[in-house]
Structure formats: structure tokens, C-alpha cells
Amino acid sequence: MLERCEFVDTFLEIDDGDFSIGISEENADEILDMEDIVPHKENKEIEQVIQEFETTLGSLKYTPKVDTAHMRGLHNFEQMTDEVEKMSCKFAVLTEEVTQIESRIKELEQYKVLESIKNIDIDLEKLLNMDHFTVKLGFLTREKAKRISQNYDNIKALVLHAGTFEEKEFYIIVSPKSLDVEMGRILRSTDFVEINLEDEHYETPGKLVEAIKNEKIECENRLVEIETMTQKDISENSEEFDRLYSMLIMERKIDKVRTKVAVTENLAYLSAWVPAEDIELLHELFGPPPQTLVTFKKSEEVSSRIPTPTFLKNNWFFKPFEMLVNMYGTPMHNETDPTFFFGITYMILFGAMFGDLGQGLVIVLAGLLLRKKFSPEFCGILTRIGIGSMFFGFIYDSFFGYEHVISRVVPLSIYFRPIDNINLVLIYAIVIGIVLVYISYLYSIVNKLRLRDIEEGVFGRNGINGLILLTALLMLVYGMFVGDQILPIIVLEIVILVSVVLLLVKQPLSNKLLGHQRLIDEAPSAYYVEGVFNLFETFLGMISNTASFIRVGAFALNHVGLFIAFHTLAEMIGTTTGNIAMFLLGNVIIIALEGLVVFIQGLRLFYYELFSKYYSGDGILFTPDKI
Amino acid sequence: MYKVRTHAAANSKAKVILGKLLKNDDYEKLIKMDSVEEVTSYLKSQTHYKNMDWGSGDDTQNFEVLMKKHFFNAYEKFFHFYVDAYRDFIKAMFCRYEVENLKLFIRALTRKESLSNIIDHLIYSHLYSNIDYDALEKVENIEEFMDAIRDTQYYQPLSVFIDDDPVQMIFHMEMMLDRGYFNRLLESIRNLKKRDRDMMLDLLGINADILNVQWIYRGRRYFGISSEELFNFTLNSGKVYDYKALKALCYMELDEYREYISKGDYADIFRDKEYLMERAMEKHLYYILDDFTKHAENSIAWPVVLLFKFEYEIRDLFTIIEAKKYDMENIHELLIRDLGRAR
Numbered sequence: 020m021l022e023r024c025e026f027v028d029t030f031l032e033i034d035d036g037d038f039s040i041g042i043s044e045e046n047a048d049e050i051l052d053m054e055d056i057v058p059h060k061e062n063k064e065i066e067q068v069i070q071e072f073e074t075t076l077g078s079l080k081y082t083p084k085v086d087t088a089h090m091r092g093l094h095n096f097e098q099m100t101d102e103v104e105k106m107s108c109k110f111a112v113l114t115e116e117v118t119q120i121e122s123r124i125k126e127l128e129q130y131k132v133l134e135s136i137k138n139i140d141i142d143l144e145k146l147l148n149m150d151h152f153t154v155k156l157g158f159l160t161r162e163k164a165k166r167i168s169q170n171y172d173n174i175k176a177l178v179l180h181a182g183t184f185e186e187k188e189f190y191i192i193v194s195p196k197s198l199d200v201e202m203g204r205i206l207r208s209t210d211f212v213e214i215n216l217e218d219e220h221y222e223t224p225g226k227l228v229e230a231i232k233n234e235k236i237e238c239e240n241r242l243v244e245i246e247t248m249t250q251k252d253i254s255e256n257s258e259e260f261d262r263l264y265s266m267l268i269m270e271r272k273i274d275k276v277r278t279k280v281a282v283t284e285n286l287a288y289l290s291a292w293v294p295a296e297d298i299e300l301l302h303e304l305f306g307p308p309p310q311t312l313v314t315f316k317k318s319e320e321v322s323s324r325i326p327t328p329t330f331l332k333n334n335w336f337f338k339p340f341e342m343l344v345n346m347y348g349t350p351m352h353n354e355t356d357p358t359f360f361f362g363i364t365y366m367i368l369f370g371a372m373f374g375d376l377g378q379g380l381v382i383v384l385a386g387l388l389l390r391k392k393f394s395p396e397f398c399g400i401l402t403r404i405g406i407g408s409m410f411f412g413f414i415y416d417s418f419f420g421y422e423h424v425i426s427r428v429v430p431l432s433i434y435f436r437p438i439d440n441i442n443l444v445l446i447y448a449i450v451i452g453i454v455l456v457y458i459s460y461l462y463s464i465v466n467k468l469r470l471r472d473i474e475e476g477v478f479g480r481n482g483i484n485g486l487i488l489l490t491a492l493l494m495l496v497y498g499m500f501v502g503d504q505i506l507p508i509i510v511l512e513i514v515i516l517v518s519v520v521l522l523l524v525k526q527p528l529s530n531k532l533l534g535h536q537r538l539i540d541e542a543p544s545a546y547y548v549e550g551v552f553n554l555f556e557t558f559l560g561m562i563s564n565t566a567s568f569i570r571v572g573a574f575a576l577n578h579v580g581l582f583i584a585f586h587t588l589a590e591m592i593g594t595t596t597g598n599i600a601m602f603l604l605g606n607v608i609i610i611a612l613e614g615l616v617v618f619i620q621g622l623r624l625f626y627y628e629l630f631s632k633y634y635s636g637d638g639i640l641f642t643p644d645k646i
Numbered sequence: 647m648y649k650v651r652t653h654a655a656a657n658s659k660a661k662v663i664l665g666k667l668l669k670n671d672d673y674e675k676l677i678k679m680d681s682v683e684e685v686t687s688y689l690k691s692q693t694h695y696k697n698m699d700w701g702s703g704d705d706t707q708n709f710e711v712l713m714k715k716h717f718f719n720a721y722e723k724f725f726h727f728y729v730d731a732y733r734d735f736i737k738a739m740f741c742r743y744e745v746e747n748l749k750l751f752i753r754a755l756t757r758k759e760s761l762s763n764i765i766d767h768l769i770y771s772h773l774y775s776n777i778d779y780d781a782l783e784k785v786e787n788i789e790e791f792m793d794a795i796r797d798t799q800y801y802q803p804l805s806v807f808i809d810d811d812p813v814q815m816i817f818h819m820e821m822m823l824d825r826g827y828f829n830r831l832l833e834s835i836r837n838l839k840k841r842d843r844d845m846m847l848d849l850l851g852i853n854a855d856i857l858n859v860q861w862i863y864r865g866r867r868y869f870g871i872s873s874e875e876l877f878n879f880t881l882n883s884g885k886v887y888d889y890k891a892l893k894a895l896c897y898m899e900l901d902e903y904r905e906y907i908s909k910g911d912y913a914d915i916f917r918d919k920e921y922l923m924e925r926a927m928e929k930h931l932y933y934i935l936d937d938f939t940k941h942a943e944n945s946i947a948w949p950v951v952l953l954f955k956f957e958y959e960i961r962d963l964f965t966i967i968e969a970k971k972y973d974m975e976n977i978h979e980l981l982i983r984d985l986g987r988a989r
Contacts, residue, residue, distance in 0.1 A: 162882075166878050169877075170874060170893055173873065173874055201874075204875055207806060207875075208874075
């Protein structure tokens with residue numbers, strides 16, 4: 020149940036003076052308590068425990084897998100801490116040794132630089148333990164080394180450059196013991212990194228270098244040894260590791276949500292968005308008042324600083340299409356969710372443009388097979404548009420590009436081959452376009468009237484007025500081309516004229532109707548000039564929006580055409596192998612390339628031709644906090 | 647050709663904003679006003695601040711934050727006008743505000759002051775931030791502070807000083823932060839085109855000189871840092887004082903030092919009272935800015951000069967607002983600009 024809540028930072032609401040729990044007698048205690056309210060602190064222990072566990076697993080060279088299956092059931096943080104404790108105890112010796120060896124190897128790496136002084140035949144022990152002089156070995160950056168050389172006359176020390184090691188300069192610094200403190204400060208201001216040889220058993224640099232080399236090899240061997248030894252432990256415990264790690268990760272996420280909770284001495288307050296339909300369930304879940312108090316606010320009552328998220332509710336079939344709708348924009352919470360309309364028509368458009376029973380089947384199978392590995396939403400879309408493609412492929416009588424195959428197997432009289440009916444295909448495409456544009460007009464009008472936007476909803480170009488104008492224009496065009504008058508031309512002309520005038524004066528008119536003082540929001544001249552240009556755009560838009568759908572027909576033809584091209588190539592090769600190769604190549608290219616193009620063209624039709632009319636997509640998606 | 651292509655848009659933008667900045671007249675009027683409310687209502691109605699989002703709050707702190715936000719908006723615009731090396735340069739300039747923020751934290755933490763004052767005033771650009779400010783706001787002592795910046799480039803240089811006594815630590819850490827900023831800026835300037843690079847190196851050189859002069863003085867006078875150490879800390883990109891001069895400066899007695907500086911290019915720094923030294927430095931910078939835009943059509947100089955001037959303007963306005971709040975008299979000498987000075 021709680022997986023359907025999107026938690027809001029309670030303090031955001033409190034800061035807004037917007038946090039209310041309803042004032043009544045029985046809430047009195049809670050209200051009195053509110054003055055000491057503080058945010059719930061995050062539990063820093065969780066991070067520590069996770070880190071501890073990761074160190075243990077790291078030394079075993081095991082990367083845990085997070086699996087939600089392990090997260091079910093009861094959990095208890097203290098118990099988990101104990102388990103981690105036990106685990107790290109169990110492997111403590113091992114962990115300790117691995118960390119030690121690793122840091123030792125790092126140390127030894129640094130000593131490599133001593134190579135540059137290995138030919139000096141002096142006992143280092145004596146050199147570093149002189150009575151009156153301090154000798155330091157270490158690194159300086161080039162810039163700082165230069166600084167020292169610039170001020171060499173004032174620095175009471177010998178500074179000897181001994182070699183270069185990975186971009187760093189290796190220096191030996193000799194100074195009188197009496198100046199230790201001063202030298203220490205000076206060296207610090209130069210970012211001097213000392214090499215500490217105190218714990219090493221050293222004689223001459225040459226011997227030391229030799230010893231270091233040997234020790235390093237030993238260390239590395241030991242690491243390999245440990246690794247083979249732990250292999251068994253890991254395979255025995257891996258499930259336990261995964262389970263514990265998954266639970267800890269979950270705990271971390273839960274704690275993230277907890278920080279959104281506000282607490283007082285006795286009580287905790289949290290606020291969250293929930294879908295309206297779950298209110299009853301929540302009441303049941305939390306039980307009757309004294310223990311918990313649940314109050315609800317409608318989205319309109321919430322401060323405008325906390326935007327209302329939109330809860331998209333579609334059945335399993337249309338759910339995947341939400342992804343494409345959200346790509347354009349999430350509907351506002353008081354806007355009609357276009358996913359249903361989008362899903363059906365996108366399947367139809369894709370199918371009509373890419374109609375092929377065989378290739379559609381390939382897309383469906385690809386969607387089904389890749390579902391687990393790849394984004395499930397996207398694969399869901401693939402499956403569905405594949406079905407659309409198969410349906411139209413059947414009607415187009417096209418199987419992997421070959422026509423007349425299906426009709427031979429299933430002889431029916433419903434087949435409609437695009438290449439034989441070129442004009443008809445294009446006309447159908449425009450008819451589909453007109454139908455879709457009409458539907459989007461309806462959506463637009465409903466959405467706008469819902470927001471009580473009379474200016475756009477009634478008089479605007481995407482409102483009732485626009486719908487009438489489009490209808491009149493279409494009738495006029497129909498009459499001109501077909502010669503069959505639905506209404507007398509004069510009537511149509513008057514309708515067009517009236518609606519053009521309404522378009523021009525939509526703002527003052529609607530303001531007048533609503534009784535506003537101010538009729539036009541800007542300078543009248545600017546408004547009318549803009550209005551005239553808008554008119555141009557309206558007419559252009561109406562023509563191009565409708566004509567744009569010709570592409571549906573064009574792609575249906577193109578699909579056949581492409582395959583004919585490959586078919587011709589195959590015939591030119593003339594051998595069976597050539598035929599098969601061309602058949603495979605052609606289908607792969609058509610599915611991958613044309614499939615992609617059609618996928619995009621379909622989206623384009625929606626985003627530009629339809630969504631731009633009625634859909635703002637300015638909302639925020641309701642994202643329940645998931646664990 | 648690159649000059650127009652890279653700079654034309656940003657320069658026009660900079661010039662427009664420069665033209666809108668407050669004039670001396672405005673400052674005279676503001677200083678004569680009696681209350682904070684008068685000042686803010688003047689800003690709201692008569693100046694370019696009328697376009698900014700004033701929110702609903704009424705207290706002066708809120709104004710500061712809003713004005714800084716307004717300033718950063720302008721800043722970010724230039725970020726979007728540029729690409730590649732130039733964008734990186736603008737980004738490097740953002741780094742200064744980050745460094746200043748860190749300094750505020752270090753000062754407050756070592757002096758055991760409450761952080762809430764700082765947190766309310768923190769403004770940073772979301773375009774440029776390596777620091778987890780959420781984590782910083784929760785720290786309670788300098789160790790936690792270091793933990794919070796562990797993953798940033800600031801951690802390593804600062805970590806050396808963590809065991810110092812607090813007074814010296816502040817000095818050292820501030821110096822390291824400034825050095826870090828300078829090196830970052832220097833690096834980004836080296837990638838600019840020659841004309842812009844020369845101009846910016848010149849400006850950076852003056853900046854470095856001023857900072858060196860101030861560091862040596864403060865280090866010697868208040869913190870007892872040894873000459874050798876000071877020399878190691880100084881910036882080596884100065885314009886007037888090269889390493890030889892700096893070395894000499896580091897080893898001078900204080901009186902001699904003050905005298906030497908007072909004869910040179912940066913004489914004005916010691917002209918005023920000592921507590922106004924920082925102000926004097928800013929004054930010096932403010933009055934050389936115009937030299938940079940003189941023969942610099944279509945160059946990086948315009949946006950940079952604008953950003954400096956804009957920042958100095960809001961700082962002067964903050965000074966005026968503060969002065970009105972606490973009824974201070976000597977506003978003139980607290981401002982970065984000299985209202986009497988012709989220019």
C-alpha cells in the first residue's frame with residue numbers, strides 16, 4: 020500500500036504555513052506539541068554498517084547483487100547490524116590481513132623512487148640518525164621546488180634533487196637539528212610529502228631497494244593465495260551476502276524517506292501524495308484516531324509551491340505508451356491523460372505505415388524476448404506496435420515483403436494491397452488524419468473548458484470556433500474537388516468569415532463575456548497585428564496538419580517499394596544463395612531502418628500535429644517512493 | 647572573425663547591463679535616505695532591480711539573498727553565451743564564490759559561531775558546484791567540515807593544516823583556498839585566444855599583486871608567519887612584483903614594507919585606515935576596470951568587467967542597507983566607489 024505514496028518533505032509544507040491537521044478537541048495535544056517540531060534526523064549508523072559490510076566483501080573480492088526478492092518480509096535494523104557484525108568478525112582476520120597487505124603494497128610502490136639513489140654506498144640507518152643533522156627524503160611539486168631554489172639563500176638547509184618519479188620530484192633535504200621546527204613549517208608550506216623509512220630494515224639504498232622488490236612480490240603472492248582460499252567461503256555464503264546487502268540497501272532507502280518526516284517529542288508527522296481512490300484504504304491501514312491521525316487535503320488546497328503530481332492510470336495494455344507520452348510531457352493533474360487515445364492510434368498509424376505480417380511478428384518477438392534485459396516499457400511498446408503491424412500486414416497481404424503469400428494460404432476478399440491502389444491509399448491516409456485531428460480538437464475543447472478558458476476553448480483556433488472553421492474549410496475543399504456540394508458555398512463562406520472575425524476578437528470578446536474591466540491584455544495595435552499573423556498560421560496549420568497525414572500512405576507504399584528494390588537485386592544475382600542473402604539483408608534493413616523511421620514519423624505526427632493542439636504536458640509525474 | 651563569433655552576443659549583453667547599473671547620482675540619493683524601506687522601494691521602482699523577482703519577504707536579509715540571486719542569474723547567462731575554453735573560464739570564475747563560501751564556514755567554525763547566519767546567506771550557482779552544501783549545513787566542527795568536503799579538490803590542501811592552532815589555521819586555509827582558485831583561473835586563462843589571454847593575465851596579475859601584498863602584510867602583522875613560509879605561499883603570476891620583488895618584500899620589516907608599497911603602484915592600499923584595507927583593495931580593482939574595456943571591442947573583457955562592477959554594486963548596496971539599519975554615518979568611506987572621484 021505505502022508503495023503508492025509520494026512523500027513530501029513535511030517541512031516544506033510546515034514552512035509554507037500550510038501544514039494543518041484539522042483543529043478539533045481530540046487533536047488538541049498534537050497541536051500543543053507542534054511548537055517543538057523538528058525534522059527526523061537521518062540514521063548515520065546505516066551508512067556506517069553498509070561501509071563496514073562493503074569493506075568485508077571488498078576484501079573477499081565479492082560484489083554483492085541487489086535483488087528485490089530479498090527485501091520482502093520483516094526486517095530489523097539491529098538484527099542486520101548484528102549479522103554484519105558477525106560476518107565481519109568471521110572474516111576479520113582475513114580482512115585485516117588483506118587491508119594490511121594492500122596498504123603495504125602502496126607503501127612499497129612509493130619506495131620505488133629509491134632506485135635513483137641505489138648507487139650511493141652509505142648505510143641509511145646512520146644517515147637518518149645523525150646527532151646534529153636531520154635528513155628527510157620526500158617529494159615536492161615542480162612549482163614548489165622552483166620556489167625553494169628561488170629562495171635558497173634564505174633557507175638554512177641543503178636541498179638536493181635526487182630524481183623524478185611519476186611527475187613528482189624526489190628531494191633529499193638536510194638541515195641542522197636545531198632548526199627542525201622552522202624547517203618543518205617551511206616544508207609544510209611547500210606541500211612536501213615525506214617518505215618515512217623509520218620502520219624499514221635498511222642498510223644501503225641498494226640493498227633496501229632489493230629487499231623492497233622481494234617483499235612486494237611476496238605480498239602479491241600472498242594476495243593470490245588468499246583469493247583462492249576464500250573462493251570456497253564466498254560460494255558458500257554468497258546468498259547470505261546478497262540477502263544482507265539488499266536489506267541494507269533497502270534500509271538506506273527507507274531512511275531517505277524517513278528524513279521527510281517531522282517529529283516532536285511524542286509524535287511523528289508525515290505528509291504524502293496519494294491517489295484519491297486510496298483514501299479509504301489508508302484510513303483502514305492506519306486505524307482509528309487516537310493512535311494515528313490521518314487528514315486529507317485535495318490538490319487544490321495544497322500550497323502552490325508544492326506542485327500536484329499526476330497519477331497516470333492506464334490498464335496494462337496501454338501502460339507502456341505512457342513512456343512516449345511522458346517523453347513529450349506529463350499531463351497536468353487536471354488535464355485529460357491522452358495515453359489511451361495515443362496508444363490505440365499509434366498502433367494503427369505504425370501498423371498502417373509498416374504493415375507486414377512477418378516483420379511485425381519479428382518486432383513482437385523482439386519485444387517479448389528483450390523484455391527482461393532491456394527497458395520493459397520500451398519492449399512493451401515494441402510488442403504492441405508489432406501487433407498493429409501484423410494486423411495491417413494481414414490486410415496488405417504482405418509476408419516478409421512477399422505479397423500474395425497470405426492470400427494464397429487464406430483466400431479471402433478483404434485484402435488491400437497498397438501498391439495496387441496508390442491513390443486510394445493516399446486518400447485513406449488523409450481521411451485518417453482528418454479523423455485524428457477532429458479527435459484532438461475534441462480533447463482540446465474539453466481540456467480548455469475544464470480550465471474555464473473561454474478565450475481559447477470557445478473562440479480560439481483550437482477551440483469550438485477552430486473546429487467549425489476547419490469543418491467549413493474541409494467542406495469547401497471537398498466541394499471544389501469532388502464537385503458535390505454538401506452545403507451551398509455562400510453559407511460556407513459566411514461561416515468562415517464569422518469564425519475569422521471571432522478569431523481576431525477572441526480576447527476582448529471573452530473578457531467582455533466574463534465581465535472583466537480590461538478587454539485586451541496588451542496594446543490593442545500589438546494584439547491585432549499579432550492576431551492577423553496568427554490567422555495566417557491558423558490557415559497554414561489547418562492545411563499542413565491534415566496534409567501531413569499523407570505520409571502514412573506514403574510510408575505504406577514505401578514499405579512495399581523498398582522490398583521490391585531488394586527483390587530486384589536478388590533477381591539480378593540470380594543464384595539461390597544470392598536470393599536468400601538478399602531476402603535476409605532486405606528484411607533486416609527494412610525492420611531496423613524503416614522500422615525506426617516509421618517509429619519516429621509516427622511520434623512526429625502526434626507531437627506536432629496532434630499534441631500541440633490540445634496537450635500542454637506541463638505536469639509532474641506521480642512517482643511513488645519505492646523501496 | 648573569431649572575435650565577433652565568440653564575443654558579439656555576450657558583449658552586447660554585458661554592455662546593456664553595464665548601462666543599467668546604478669550611477670553616482672543614485673548612490674547620493676540612496677545615502678540621503680532615512681530608512682531601509684525607502685532604499686528598497688527606490689531600488690524596486692527606479693533601478694534595474696525592478697525586473698528582479700522580489701518575492702514576498704520584507705526583511706533585509708531576504709533582499710540580500712534575492713539580489714545575489716539576481717546577480718548570479720546574470721552570471722549564468724554568460725556561461726550559456728560561451729563554449730569550450732571560454733565557458734571553462736567563466737566556470738573558473740564561479741569557483742571564487744565557492745571558495746568564499748568555504749572561507750565563511752571555516753571562519754565561523756573556528757570561532758565557534760553559529761552556522762545559521764551563513765546558511766541563510768549562502769548563494770551558489772547550480773551550474774558550478776563541487777560541494778555538497780546539504781552536508782556542509784549540518785557540520786558542527788572543523789573535523790566534520792573536512793569530512794563533508796572529502797571528495798572535493800579542496801580537501802587535500804586544507805587537510806595539512808587541520809592540527810594548527812585556530813588562528814593560524816584560518817590564515818593558512820584561506821590562503822590555500824585563494825591559491826587554489828587562482829591556479830584554477832590561471833589554467834583556464836591559458837586556454838583562451840591570445841588577445842583575451844593577455845588581457846586576462848594582466849587583470850589576474852594585478853589581482854595577484856594585491857593579494858600578495860595583503861597576505862604578506864597580514865601574515866607578518868597578525869599571524870607571525872615566517873618569511874620563508876610566506877614566500878612559499880605567494881602567488882607567482884603577479885604583474886608588478888615578480889619573485890625577486892616578492893622575496894624582498896617577504897624579508898622587509900613592516901614599516902619598511904608599508905613605505906615600499908606606498909611608493910609603488912598599489913600605494914592606495916595603505917592610504918586608508920588599516921581596517922579598511924580590504925575595501926581599499928577592492929577600490930583599486932574597481933578603478934582599473936575601465937582601462938580594460940577601453941580598446942577591447944569584442945573581447946572577454948566586457949563580461950568580466952561587468953561581472954566585477956555588478957558585484958561591487960550589490961556589495962555597495964548591501965553596505966548602504968546595513969548602514970541604514972544600524973544608523974551609521976560614514977557611509978561614504980565604506981563604499982567601494984568614491985562618489986567624489988570623477989570618472
